[in-house]
Amino acid sequence: MKTKQVVARIILGVVIAAAIFTIVITPWIIKKTTPEMGIYTGSTAGILIFIFLLEVRAGRFPKGMLLISYGVLFQVFFTIYYFQYIDRNNPYIEDLKVQLDLYMQVLLFACAGAGGSIIANYADKSSSDYEQKHPISNTIDNxxxxxxxxxxxxxxxxxxxxxxxxxxxxxxxxxxxxxxxxxx
The missing domain is CATH 1.20.5 (Single alpha-helices involved in coiled-coils or other helix-helix interfaces)
Known part of the structure; x- marks a missing residue:
């Protein structure tokens, strides 16, 4: 069982390294292909990191805040990073802004939804009217x-x-x- 966990963690580490590498080489991707490919690869990398953050073992509240923060920060910083490498005279600059904004909003909503749900679960368990389910103790003979x-x-x-x-x-x-x- 431990071998499978180690292999899974190694694979997850490789995926995260690939995602970060993809973000780093975004300028090269834009230069060698099209600006749209930079959007697609950056969004894919962002989603892979989001999946990694979902798998992180942490308390509910910090994990929820981490996911929400990641969604906001990735949207802000990747957009700035991306447009540093786009030619301002590109006739499709407005279309690129709309496309990037769409993908970044999808990632933001996914992060905010997952993080908010985790925080809501934490808040529900600590609320005063939380109803704990009592296990049924009498055995029924059928x-x-x-x-x-x-x-x-x-x-x-x-x-x-x-x-x-x-x-x-x-x-x-x-x-x-x-x-x-x-x-x-």
Missing amino acids: TKHIDRLIENTHKIERKVNLSIIVSLASAVVTAVIAIVLLFK
Whole structure:
């Protein structure tokens, strides 16, 4: 079990390293391909880091605040970082702003929703009217019902076997009649 956890953590570390690397090489991606690819790769990297933050073991309130903060900060800083490498004379600059804004808002809403939900769960458990579920302590004995169920199952099994036999007999009789009529 521990080996699987170690492998999962290594894979997660590689994914995070790849996400950070992708953000760092965004200017190269923009230069070698198109500005849109910079948006797509940056957004993908942001979502991968978001998934990593969801997996971080932390208290509910700090984790919720971390997710919300990440969403806000990534939106602000990646937008500034991205537009440092875009030519201001690009005729599609307004379209790029709209596209980047859309992806950054999706990431912000995901982070805010997840972080807010985690904080709400924390707040609910510490509220004064929180209802704890009490485990049912009395055991119900259903042995009689199980015995009756087994008995009924055997009856149904006998009836199904009988109908299979009748169906096979009917098929044989029909086949015999068909053969007799064909060779008559």
